[in-house]
Amino acid sequence: MSSGPDPRHDRPIFVLGCPRSGTTLLQLMLHSHSRIAIPAETKFLIPAYSRRCEFGDLRERENRRALAEWITAGKTTKFHALGLDAGEIVDEIVAGPPTLGSAIGIVFRAYARRHGKPRWGDKRPSYFRHVGTLLRLFPDAQFVHLVRDGRDCVASLMEMPWYDKDLHHAVSAWREAIDRGRRLAERLGPDTYYEMQYERLVADPADELTRLCGFLGEDFDPAMARPEGLAKRTVPPRKKWHGRTHDSVTTSRIGSWAERLDSWEISLAEAAFGERLAEYGYEPSGLPKPPASQLARFTKTSTHRRMAQRKAALRERWKQHHEPNPVECLLAAQSTVTPTM
Template sequence: MTAPGAEHPVLIVGTERSGSNLLRLILESHSRITVPHPPHFMRYLAPLAGSYGDLTQERNRARAVGDALGLLRRHIHPWPHPIRADRIIAEPAGPGLFGIVAAIYEQHRAATGKARWGCKSTFMVAHVADVLRVFPDARFVWLVRDPCDVASSAKRAVFGPSHPYRMARLWRAQQEKARAALDSWGPGVVHLLRYEDLVSRPEEEIGRLCDFLGEKPEPAMLRHHTSAAARQTAALADAWRRAGQPVSTDRIGAGRQGLSTRERLWVDKVTGPVKQSLGYPVDARAGTVRDPRPSAVALRSVSLRARIEYRSMRKDGNHRARLRRDVYVRWLRFRAWKRGGLRPPVRGPAPAARRGSL
């Protein structure tokens, strides 16, 4: 069942710290597409799905909608338009938890007056099949960046694992999911876009992206940094300050300065074949480096996280909002555990589908 009213949505998938905010703002600048900053509904709620019961039942749906809108109220990047819970509860948009998420995005889209909505939650790479059950014509943009540069950025970011070894493991797992989606549904559904290509040849890559989406490129997409959305994002957090700047290549190769030699080798060892398959060189010495001890990774992660939180407390306008959001997520997990429905998210590959059949 497809949610009414909207044309097929656009979802950015992959790994955070890969330029997804840049791509979000480029797409948001198109006159027909709106991409609000994501509260990561499926990331936080999918592990709790079993606690809601049958979502065709109004009482269960109301509980799930309440939890989702609780996330939205505590979002670290406020949405400009209110979302009405009663409309979602009374008129469910589609099956499962993503049907509720789709209805929330659809209300936002209708409020903006645009034709399509997009979602920047890169974690949706684990939920491609869920999306296609609701929107068979959905389009996915697989945004990928050199994992050394991703790990370098993550060492200073409040989002994701801060230790390069842990970040490398996450990057590999998420690219493998994205590759499985591309293999299952084909390039008509999943479009591979390298961050390095986007910032090196923005006009060309935006043109190719628009062709994939069936849209006409617009000059505003190359001026995304001048938009009100870009200024708002840049002002909220130090990690997002580049949102207010034009496209630049100066962050290509950031891992050469941001990671030590050993850290770069760890990343290459973990990501090796996947990294190479995506066109990134792998250091030949990576196979000789020893994996870090788990205790050393844990201690280093604590140290990095303490520095990150201190910097965020001093520089980020949404620091308190993020802490409130994190407390709320823990409360949701506790309530789900009390109801006996807490389950780990499904990690397996997406089921196969005929290429081009959607």
């Protein structure tokens, strides 16, 4: 028996990975846990951080109110999907600590409270690019990186109605997620960063989720391995790209890239991924290497993306010198459970 509450249980959980790597399935599995609440993508955390200088000094109540109203009423934030009372959240943020992390933490804490759970998290594939930001806001956070065969991710991305880029960008996205993940694993260590593979997760959900719960400091909840019931209630039918979450966990999509991608697309992806596929145990197709002209085009796209990311990093450093407040969450505890005296 534990002698007291484990502080690990209060740590925010962030799910990340290349788009179409199964992060929605993992989010549903985690949300099925009796102690963890993780909503669908809310899309206000990084935009709020990017705009933090616009809200002014958060020691001023009216500035906290402006931030709170932007979170709760902004057309792009998807706050409405959380099922929370906007007025109550605004009041709570205005009365809370004067930092951006505190305001964001109040929203997610309220979401967890609504579900009767003591711990919260958030999911967005692109968070793999923003781990530094998330750690500035929540220094005690834990990160779960879901990795899937890059060829399956690329094939799925190219079929998405919302994906407006080409194959070269899709290939770059997976490679970037893998490379960032390696650096994060080295920098953050096994208490903060955890990597798991989609193929193993769907092949043996209970075993993989038990390991994940060990990392999170939680007991395994069998409901996690049966997320389809939750998906039917929470994943809207209009999001057809998440339709398979309504069914039992299955391995049927593993390796489907072989039928969904053309030979030249497979060759280009494998050449760009290099040893990364083999290091995760993904078998090569055996196709010949792509023409040099195709590789040159991919290299051009990859270089442009890298340059854009460097420019964004420079802008971020400038903002850090000009931000009006510290950003770290100052809530006494992320837990929604009132401690007994």
